[in-house]
Amino acid sequence: MLADPRTRAVLDELTARLPADRLVTDPDVLASYAHDEAEWAPWTLPVAVVRPHSAEEVQAAVRACLATGTPVVPRGAGTGLSGGANAVAGCVVLALERMAAxxxxxxxxxxxxxxxxxxxxxxxxxxxxxxxxxxxxxxxxxxxxxxxxxxxxxxxxxxxxxxxxxxxxxxxxxxxxxxxxxxxxxxxxxxxxxxxxxxxxxxxxxxxxxxxxxxxxxxxLRGPERTVAGYFDSVVDAGRAVTAVAEAGLTPSALELVDRHCLAAVDAWKNMGLAADAAVVLLGRVDTPGAAGDAEAAALQSAFEAGGASWAAVSSDPVEADALFAARRLAYPALERLGPVLTEDVCVPKAAVPAMLARIEEIGARHETLIANIAHAGDGNLHPLLITPAGDAAARTRAQAAFEEIVAAALELGGTVTGEHGVGLLKRPGLHAELSPAVQAMQAALKAALDPHGLLNPGKAI
Amino acid sequence: MLADPRTRAVLDELTARLPADRLVTDPDVLASYAHDEAEWAPWTLPVAVVRPHSAEEVQAAVRACLATGTPVVPRGAGTGLSGGANAVAGCVVLALERMAAxxxxxxxxxxxxxxxxxxxxxxxxxxxxxxxxxxxxxxxxxxxxxxxxxxxxxxxxxxxxxxxxxxxxxxxxxxxxxxxxxxxxxxxxxxxxxxxxxxxxxxxxxxxxxxxxxxxxxxxLRGPERTVAGYFDSVVDAGRAVTAVAEAGLTPSALELVDRHCLAAVDAWKNMGLAADAAVVLLGRVDTPGAAGDAEAAALQSAFEAGGASWAAVSSDPVEADALFAARRLAYPALERLGPVLTEDVCVPKAAVPAMLARIEEIGARHETLIANIAHAGDGNLHPLLITPAGDAAARTRAQAAFEEIVAAALELGGTVTGEHGVGLLKRPGLHAELSPAVQAMQAALKAALDPHGLLNPGKAI
CATH class of the missing domain: 3.30.465.10 (Uridine Diphospho-n-acetylenolpyruvylglucosamine Reductase; domain 3)
Structure with a gap:
């Protein structure tokens, strides 16, 4: 099993430098540390997982890898959505979960x-x-x-x-x-x-x-937030409301978009009774205290109405408001029950939100791909979720094409290929489309300057 | 005059690449671009000043310098206080003042x-x-x-x-x-x-x-701010009030300290009638709107009193409040009328503000150096101003020793050698005391990665 001399060498070095229980080589356990939650990003089994208890143990593990020319892939909880924590060939995964103080x-x-x-x-x-x-x-x-x-x-x-x-x-x-x-x-x-x-x-x-x-x-710590909800007949209408909020000069403490696919999936899973008589829900929050906050919440409702809401209100029921935000958080796992979900993470200027949402709808229709939408709409950070039936290779090919077109559309509208999930593995082609060759050369020069052996999470981020 | 072949070469390159009026070699004009406002930081005359009108002209000038191995020193208005814009031997100064759109x-x-x-x-x-x-x-x-x-x-x-x-x-x-x-x-x-x-x-x-x-x-844009003023018998008392503001969980929109040396100097210059019957004035501002803002201003006044203010009040007179803040802004030029001013820029944790102010007093007394204090006290960013009579070499030597001890004291109290003025030339020794050799090596590696010819403002910042 340990045929490769480099693998043997790094295991020997790790064994020599660390307490015995820090090192894991059981293949079943290795598999559970081999990748994050990015659908379709490539990964392999690491040669070992190290679970250090201190900074000094992290240093010892990195030095063992440097001494043997072994790539090191650090990892938190593995909830990433871009493949940033995926194991690469011959690597050691550094799982930092036990350093939790x-x-x-x-x-x-x-x-x-x-x-x-x-x-x-x-x-x-x-x-x-x-x-x-x-x-x-x-x-x-x-x-x-x-x-x-x-x-x-x-x-x-x-x-x-x-x-x-x-x-x-x-x-x-x-x-x-x-x-x-x-x-x-x-x-x-x-x-x-x-x-x-x-x-x-x-x-x-x-x-x-x-x-x-x-x-x-x-x-x-803040005081309690007010919640403002708005129902819309289309994602594009909701996008117009997002622009109207910006035009009104408001800064809500949250401005989230959740479409009917998400609400229905959460309902099907958790039976929360959310399914709204609307194609899209916008959820705004206001945390400004006192009368100024009341005025801001009313202005947010007005902006929703100006954007074309079929219904909008400042919520007087905190339970209902919390349920709507819980649905926002549960949307991703709920949709995963329908099949593999490929998560997008584009970010566009606020003025481009309606146009971007329209492009996503058109791209989904053209590629016959179900695309659910959740979005941090207030800062133009959209998460179209591309859902494919499990095991349907043709659907997967269509979804992949849609994914790439969404990235291209975001760039065309002055946006970026990743708002908050990171480049990882999934967005490297998009990154190369976004950054000029001269800027890519600067990024590579920084990488070479700070990681001269090229062993820190190689092949990610740039 | 143009004996040096490299100087001739860069002037030829600049002449070839730029419109004629962009290039200045008149020694009188060169002198006005040779340094910023950092007292005692070394400088020399540049070989030329370039005043570009566009990014493309900046690029042309940089390329002329790269082609001839000439250092480039960029410069805005020259108001810096660390020598960051000071001309170095054989350099071209890039004065960006005409790119002002x-x-x-x-x-x-x-x-x-x-x-x-x-x-x-x-x-x-x-x-x-x-x-x-x-x-x-x-x-x-x-x-x-x-x-x-x-x-x-x-x-x-x-x-x-x-x-x-x-x-x-x-x-x-x-x-x-x-x-x-x-x-x-x-x-x-x-x-x-x-x-x-x-x-x-x-x-x-x-x-x-x-x-x-x-x-x-x-x-x-914000609405109007309320001003809260407090008078204190000593800088250390004022420092205690700053800590009390933090302990009360307040976030004022300004929290400035001005001592009697500053107020007296501004009075002597502008006759603003500020000289307070106090050793130090703290100036707080609150921009939270409505009743919440009124409560915050009252809490700020209470924190001043808890810290030992001899008098504190929420100002009801905006003219008076503006005059106090004007005095804060005018303190530096007013003190310069008394002699060369060596400006410190240390930043310490908020809890360390009283201790740091006490150390500054003690250091000034021991080195027989007049030290006036202005400070962005609310974030622990102190600007002790060391004033020496013009032409007094012994006083200057004492002030230099005091300057270095203040830097050392800030580091000892968990602070940094520069809060906002930058390292430039004056804080390079302090920087080397603050950063570990390994971090300095990382900084040098970044510099080498992005400026491989070492021609961009060499000898500054790191």
């Missing part, structure tokens, strides 16, 4: 220091006890880890008002491509000492360094 | 596209006509340019609530170290396509690329 919460400086394996929702709950809030909230927040969120610069529902993961990362501890354990960034509110290596690491998918500790910025 | 303001996407020579206040005024706001507001805002602000990741009064320049830069057009003209970043609200070269360029002081266009994110 919240090391420090400092209410005065409004920061927390955490290990990379801390689950997003767990961090949010921990800081809430101190009256603080960690905003980035990807749909995977009950499972995904802060390390994985940093690797992909994860977004979520809050981004339309509060920004993405990069906006909350003050500092990092990282094992570098030369096996050094370094601290980047700071604990102060401001600082411009040297190039911003922290921002560079965020979103680099483990290709420039392995994150072993994260210092995040926090905000004060 | 606001190219686009898009209210729906909340962004503006500007040339690097646009003055900060001019951008703010231009977008205000569309109901929008560009927050970063360094004290140099009436003169400094967006390009210079990007180069140093400039901060200002607003940062305590609204962040720094990097938080507002969505995209850049840049001439690279290999003479390519490239676009980095995006126009969409979100995007994770490739490494974040945009954030890397911000704060890199022209050492990784020359910025020829900036796409900035905007916010909706």
């Amino acid at each position: 919240v090391l420090e919460i400092d209410p005065l400086e409004r920061l927390a220091v955490v290990q990379p394996g801390v689950v997003n929702d767990d961090l949010r709950a921990a800081v809430a006890e101190h009256g603080l809030w960690y905003p980035p909230d990807p749909a995977s927040s009950p499972w995904s880890t802060i390390g994985g969120n940093v690797a992909t610069n994860a977004g979520g529902v809050c981004c339309v008002k509060y920004g993405v993961t990069r906006d909350y990362v003050l500092g990092l501890q990282v094992v570098t491509g030369t096996g050094e354990l370094v601290r980047l960034g700071r604990r102060t509110a401001k600082g411009v000492a040297g190039y911003d290596l922290t921002s560079l690491m965020v979103g680099s998918e483990g290709t420039l360094g392995i994150v072993t500790e994260v210092t995040v910025r926090l905000r004060p | 606001v190219l686009e303001i898009d209210p729906l996407e909340r962004l503006a596209v500007v040339q690097p020579g646009v003055v900060n206040d001019d951008l703010r005024a231009a977008v205000a006509e569309h109901g929008l706001w560009y927050p970063p507001d360094p004290a140099s805002s009436p003169w400094s340019t967006i390009g210079g602000n990007v180069a140093t990741n400039a901060g200002g009064v607003c940062c305590v609530k609204y962040g720094v320049t990097r938080d507002y830069v969505l995209g850049l057009q840049v001439v690279t170290g290999t003479g390519e003209l490239v676009r980095l970043g995006r126009r969409t609200a979100k995007g994770v396509a490739g490494y974040d070269l945009t954030s890397l360029m911000v704060g890199s002081e022209g050492t990784l690329g020359i910025v020829t266009e900036v796409t900035v994110r905007l916010r909706p």
Whole structure:
């Protein structure tokens, strides 16, 4: 089984450098660490999985890989949707799930220091006890880890008002491509000492360094949000309402789009009784306190109506409002019950949202592909979900063609191929279409500078 | 005069590639472009100044320099305080002041596209006509340019609530170290396509690329702010009040500290009648609308009192409030009338503000150096101003020793050597104390990757 001398060498090195229970080579276990949730992205079995308990153990594992020329693929919870955590040939997977301690919460400086394996929702709950809030909230927040969120610069529902993961990362501890354990960034509110290596690491998918500790910025806990719901007869109408919200100068704390395919799938699964008499639902939230917040919620409702809502209202029932947002979060697993789901993640300018949604409908119809839509509509970040019946190769080919046309349409409308899921493996062709050759050369030069041996998650991100 | 063959070669190349009026070699004019406002940072005369009118002309000038091995030093208004724009031996200064057009303001996407020579206040005024706001507001805002602000990741009064320049830069057009003209970043609200070269360029002081266009994110224009003033008997008391504000969980829209040396100097210059019966004034602002804002202003006043204010009040007189903030802005030029001012820019954790202010007092006393204090106190960013009588070499030596001890004290208290002015030349020794050798090696590797000929503002920033 261990025929390959390099494999033997790296296993020997890992065995020598780490406590015995950190190393896994059981093929059944390896399989469970071999890929993330990206449908159709290629993967292979790693030669080993290492589950380190400390930064020093991560460093030891990376040094074992460097010494033997072995690729290293870091991994959080494996909830990624672009293949960024997929194992590559001959690699060691570094699973950071056991480094899951919240090391420090400092209410005065409004920061927390955490290990990379801390689950997003767990961090949010921990800081809430101190009256603080960690905003980035990807749909995977009950499972995904802060390390994985940093690797992909994860977004979520809050981004339309509060920004993405990069906006909350003050500092990092990282094992570098030369096996050094370094601290980047700071604990102060401001600082411009040297190039911003922290921002560079965020979103680099483990290709420039392995994150072993994260210092995040926090905000004060918010009061309750108001929910504004709007029903629309078409996704394009809903897109017009999104543009109307921007035109009205509003900044809702959430502005999500969920179409009838999603609501029906959630109903079929969870029997939540959501199926609306509408093709699309827009869900807005407002967290401004007091009378100003009431006025903002009313203005949001007006913008929905101006955009062509068949019905819109500020919700007076928090249970109903929470159910609608739960449906937003459950849409992806609910749709997966219908067959493999290929998840898109394009982001377009707000003015282009109606046009992009129309293009998605047209592309789906032309390729006879069922496309459900969920979207962080308020920042133009759309997640068309391409659903194919399991085992239908022809449907898969059609869906693949539709996927590529959606990416091309987003670029044509001034958008980007990935808003928040990362490039991973799935968006590498799109990335090459988006960035000029000169910019791609700059990206490659950075990779070579910080990972001179080319062993950190090779073949991903750029 | 043009004895040096390299100088002759670069002048020939520039003459061949650019319209005649772009090139300046008159020594009197060269002198006015030779340095920024950093006291004591070394500089020399450049061999030429180029004043390009377009990105293509910047590219032509950079290519002329690359072809002849000539260093290029980019420059905005020259208001920097770290020597980042100082001419180095044999260099060409690229003065970007004539590229001063606001190219686009898009209210729906909340962004503006500007040339690097646009003055900060001019951008703010231009977008205000569309109901929008560009927050970063360094004290140099009436003169400094967006390009210079990007180069140093400039901060200002607003940062305590609204962040720094990097938080507002969505995209850049840049001439690279290999003479390519490239676009980095995006126009969409979100995007994770490739490494974040945009954030890397911000704060890199022209050492990784020359910025020829900036796409900035905007916010909706705010309503009027309330001002809360507090008088204190000592800077350390004022520092305690700053900590009390953080402990109360408040996020004022400004929290500035101005000491009696500053107020007296402004009074002596502008006769504004500010001289308060206090050693230090804290100036807070609150921009939350409505009753919530009233409550926040009252809480800020309470925090000032809890910190030991001898007097504190929410200002009912906007003229008085504006005068106090004007004094904050005028402090630096007013103090310069007393003699050369060496400006510090340390940033410490909020909890360390009282200790840091005490250390500054002690250091000033021990080195018999007059140190005035202005500070963006709310984010721990302190600007001790070391004033020496003109021509007094012994005083200058003492001030230099005090400067270095202040930097060391900030690091000891968990801070950084530069909060917002940049490393330039003055903070290079401090930077080497702040960053580990491994991180310095990463910085050098990035520089070599993006500026392989080492000609972009050499010797600065890292």
